[in-house]
Amino acid sequence: MNSVAIIGVGCRPFGRYQDTSVRQEAVAAVRQALADASVTWPQIDYAVGGSMSAGSADTLVSDLGLTGVPFVNVFNGCATGSSSLISAVHTIEAGAADLALVVGFDSHPRGAFAIDPAAMGLGDWYGPSGLALTSQFFALKIQRYLHEHGVPERLLAKVAAKAFRNGALNPNAWRRKPLSEADVDASMMLSDPLRQYMLCSPGDGATAVVLCRAGKAREFSPHPVYVASAAVRTRRPGSFEVLSPSLSVRRGVSPTVDAAAAAFELAGIDPAEVDLAQLQDTDAGAEIIHMAETGLCTDGEQTELIDSGATELTGRLPINTDGGCLANGEPIGASGLRQIHENVLQLRGAAGERQVPGAPKVALAHVYGAPGLSAATILTR
Template identity: 55%
Template sequence: MNDVAIIGVGLHPFGRFGTKSAIEMAADAIQLALEDSGVAWKDIQFGIGGSYEVDNTDAVTRLVGLTGIPFTNVFNACATSASAIEQTADGIRSGKYDIGIAVGTDKHPRGAFTADPAMLGLPAWYAENGQFVTTKFFGMKANRYTLEHNISHETLARVAAKNYRNGGLNPKAFRRTEFSIEEILESPMLNYPLTAKMFCAPDEGAAAVIMCRGDLASKYTTNKPVYLRSTAIRTRTYGAYEVHATWAAVDEDVSPTVYAAKAAYEAAGIGPEDVDVAQLQDTDAGAEVIHMAETGLCADGDQEKLIAEGATEIGGSLPVNTDGGLIANGEPIGASGIRQVHELVLQLRGQAGDRQVPGEPKVGLAQVYGAPGTAAASILSL
C-alpha cells in the first residue's frame, strides 16, 4: 500500500464573516494550502469536498481554476471532512492519482442545529416537540456518563476552560476569550449538566489539505512531510439513532468512535499509547471527556484525575484540542475534521507557535463524531 503524505494545509478563520460565502471561504483555504505546500493548482489531479449547507462544494473550482479535474462532493454529518480525507487518501493509495486535495466548508446561521429536522428527512414535529435539539441529547449523554464514572461538573468546566485558553492562543479561533472554571459553571444551564459555556456554536469557516504519494513528497514540496497513516469510518452495529430516535439499544451497543479508533490504530500499526497529541470532537465538554476513553487514550473514569492534574493541557502528558477544539473554534460542520488535521500537521512539524506541544510530538490522533451515529478516526505521524 502506498504511503500518503500531507504536504499542505490551509485554514480560513472560523467565526462570522458577513456576506462572504462558504465557497469563497473554501477558495481561500485552498489558496493557503497551495501556498503552504508550494504546489500550483494546476498540479492538483482531483478533489473531494464536503459541506452541510452547500450541495455543490465542487463550485469552488470556479474561483480557484477550471482545470477540469474530477471533484466529488461528500456529506457525512460532523464526519464529513474526515470522509473527504479518507477518500482523497484512498484515491492516492489506489495508484489512480499522485496528488489531490480535500476541502471542507460551511456557513451556518445561529441555531442551525436545533430547528431543521428536514435536513435529516425527519417530520416537522421532531422540532416542534423539542426532539431535534442536539443540546438536549448531549446533556443526557453527558449526565449518564458522568454519573456512571464519577466525573464531576468541575471536570467538565476544566475541559471548557482549557479549550477557551487554547483558543486564546489561536489567531484563527472564533472564541478567543478565556473563562474561569467558576464563570463556566455559573453560566446559564442549557441541558443538565452542561452550561452554555460548555457548548460549541455553529459558525463559519473552511479548511483544506493537500496529499500526495509518500515517495513523491520531496518532488512537490520542501515541507517536512506528515504521513496520514490511516483513516477509519464506522457506524454503530445497531444502526443510526442517536439524536433523533425514539428507541436505542444503548446497553447492548458501543459508540462508533470505539470501532473507528480501533480500526484506525490497527491499520496504522500504532496504539493509543503512542499518541502524543489528540484532536477530539468536543461539541460539548462532556463529549471530549467521553471521547478520551472511546479512543483508548484512557480508561472510563480516569479522566477526572488526568484532567485535574493537567494531563490534557498543551504542556501535559496527553495534550487534547491544542487549538481550542470546537468549543473555541465553533463548528462549521464540513470543515471541522480538516481543521483538526491542520492543527496536527502544525504540531508535528513544530509550527504551532504559542500552542506548540513540547518534546517534538511524532504521532497525532484526530477523531470526529457525526450524528446520527457515524464516527471517524485518523492517525498522523512523521
C-alpha cells in the same frame, strides 16, 4: 501504512463572516494549502470536498480554474472532512492520482442547527415535538456517563476553560477570550449539566489540505506529515446516539470505539503512543467521553488525567490544542479538516504559542456526529 503524505494545509479564521463569503474563504484556504505545498491548482489530479449548507464544493473550480480536474462532493455529517480525506487517501493509494486536494467549508446561522427529520429517517412529528434539540441528548449522555463511572461534574468546567485558553492562542479561533472555570460555571444552564460555555456554536469556516504519494512528498515539502490511517464507522445496536427517539434496552459501543480501534489497527499504532489528540467536543462532556472511547484512557481515568494537567498543552496528552469546537465553533464541512490542520502544524513544530513541547510524532483526530457516525485519523511524522 504511511503511503500518503500531507504536504500543504490552509485554514481561514473560524467565526461568523461579515465582510466576505464562505465560498471566498474556501478558495482562500485552498490557495493557502497549495502555496504551503509549493504546487499550483493545474497540478492537482483529484479534488474532493464537502459542505452541509454552503453549496457544492466542486463549484469552487469557477474561482480556482477550469482544469477539468475530477472533483467529488462529500457530505457525511460531522465526518464530512474526515470522509473527504479518506476519499483522497484511497484515490492516491489506488494509483489514480499523485496529488490530491481536500477542502471543507460551511456557514451556519445563529442558533441551533436546523435539521430535516425525514432526511434522517425520523417521522415528521420529531421536530415539532421538540426532540430535535441536540443539547438535551448531549446532556443525557454525559449525565449517565458521569454517574456510571464516578466522574465529577466539575470536570465539565475544567474542559471548557482549557478549550478557551487554547483558543486564545490560536489566531484562527472564533472565541479568543480566555474564560476561567468560574466564568464557565456562571454561564446560563441550557441542558443540565451543560451550561452555555460548555456547548459549541454553529458558525463559518474553511480548511483545505493537499496530499501526495508518500514517495514524492519531499519533492514538495521539507516537512511532510504522513497519514498512518483513517477510518469511518456508523453505529451498531444499543449505542446512545444523538436524535434517537428512544433508549435501547441493549447496550452497545459507540461508533467512536469502532472507528478508533480500526484506525489504530490499520496504523499499527497503540493508543499509548499518541502524543496529542483533537477530539470532537461539541460539548465539554463529549471530550470526556471520547477520551475513553478512542482508547486514550479507561472509563473513569479522565478525572486523574484532567486534574493532573495531563490534557493541557504542556501535559502528557494534550487534547484539543487549538481550542476544539468550543473555541472554534462548528462549521460542519470544515470542522474535521480543522483538526487535521492543527495536527499537521503540531507535528511540524509550527503551532506557535500553542506548540506542544517534545517534538510530537503521533497525532489523533476524531469526529463524531448525528445520527451516529464517527471517524478517526492518525498522522505521524
